[in-house]
């Protein structure tokens with residue numbers, strides 16, 4: 001269906017009905033964020049695909065592959081997000097499709113299958129889901145899920161049910177214990193690493209926690225587009241970043257950031273810079289729409305058309321309405337100093 005690649009490696013993106021690579025070793029779930037808990041669930045299917053490859057070394061591998069094909073490490077998820085299907089409300093995502101693909105690629109996943117989440121799929125019983133989707137369509141040889149995984153009509157199937165049903169087809173199921181946020185005490189159920197907990201952390205500007213649960217910095221990525229070009233008149237030119245429409249935005253306000261700059265038209269290495277960013281409506285200039293604007297420290301030059309990957313480091317302050325551009329300018333200077341102090345530390 002689609003082959004999304006970067007750096008020479010790629011993830012094959014398919015639906016259950018189109019373009020599937022089979023057989024598969026499958027990790028099941030929504031995987032929004034590809035956080036540390038998700039990464040633990042994905043690990044066994046990478047090992048399974050990798051281990052079988054190792055067995056082939058030294059054998060007549062072409063013949064061996066034909067007789068006993070290696071399963072493709074495959075993340076199976078739903079599109080649209082089930083929450084969107086049931087509520088009819090568009091769901092903002094920690095990792096919109098391109099970002100999810102990039103994160104899965106970096107883990108070594110070979111295929112992402114997007115199961116079209118519709119009335120028919122949501123009505124499948126656990127038995128039907130295993131038989132129709134996992135066995136017949138995906139030709140699944142191995143499965144990995146988290147301990148609290150639920151599936152099938154009204155989420156009535158548990159991870160143990162999956163183990164029992166898949167066992168009838170001799171498909172082993174790894175049930176990964178719940179991963180908790182060890183740094184947050186006491187470790188109660190509320191500390192279960194989850195997409196929801198990361199969204200809550202981002203919504204209050206607790207970037208350290210969100211980054212810890214993700215196992216990497218939360219990023220906002222997109223092309224630099226034209227703004228009102230006011231920033232340069234106050235000595236702080238800003239790159240306006242166009243994000244995917246379904247990207248989850250953290251708390252509005254000002255952040256210390258690390259930025260990776262890619263020029264899509266040139267085959268050059270990315271440039272790494274530090275900076276400050278504002279997410280908000282810019283009340284000082286009577287802005288109406290939400291903008292994401294980055295000012296890079298120690299940078300001069302055009303950024304239009306370039307792709308920026310902005311990694312959130314720390315929330316600095318809420319957005320404010322200033323009485324003049326001069327007052328805003330003075331505050332942005334203080335923001336730059338505060339960010340620099342964080343980077344130095």
Ligand SMILES: Cc1cc2nc3c(=O)[nH]c(=O)nc-3n(C[C@H](O)[C@H](O)[C@H](O)COP(=O)(O)O)c2cc1C
Pocket residue numbers: 227228229230231232236237238240254276277278281282283284285293294295318319320321322328332335
């Ligand atoms: C670090 C930083 C902090 C900012 N803080 C605020 C703020 O507190 N209040 C506000 O109205 N605008 C704030 N802005 C947004 C500015 O109003 C905006 O950058 C300016 O209007 C220029 O935008 P333009 O060049 O894209 O038109 C901030 C921008 C940056 C880069």
Ligand SMILES: Nc1ncnc2c1ncn2[C@@H]1O[C@H](COP(=O)(O)OP(=O)(O)OP(=O)(O)O)[C@@H](O)[C@H]1O
Pocket residue numbers: 028029030031032037038040041144145146147148149150176177178179180192193194195196197
């Ligand atoms: N903290 C965790 N520890 C172990 N497994 C997990 C953890 N979080 C999710 N999983 C498993 O990873 C797979 C994908 O999880 P999924 O995205 O569906 O849930 P989630 O991350 O808890 O998100 P949400 O907060 O939206 O429920 C599932 O098999 C799920 O059981």
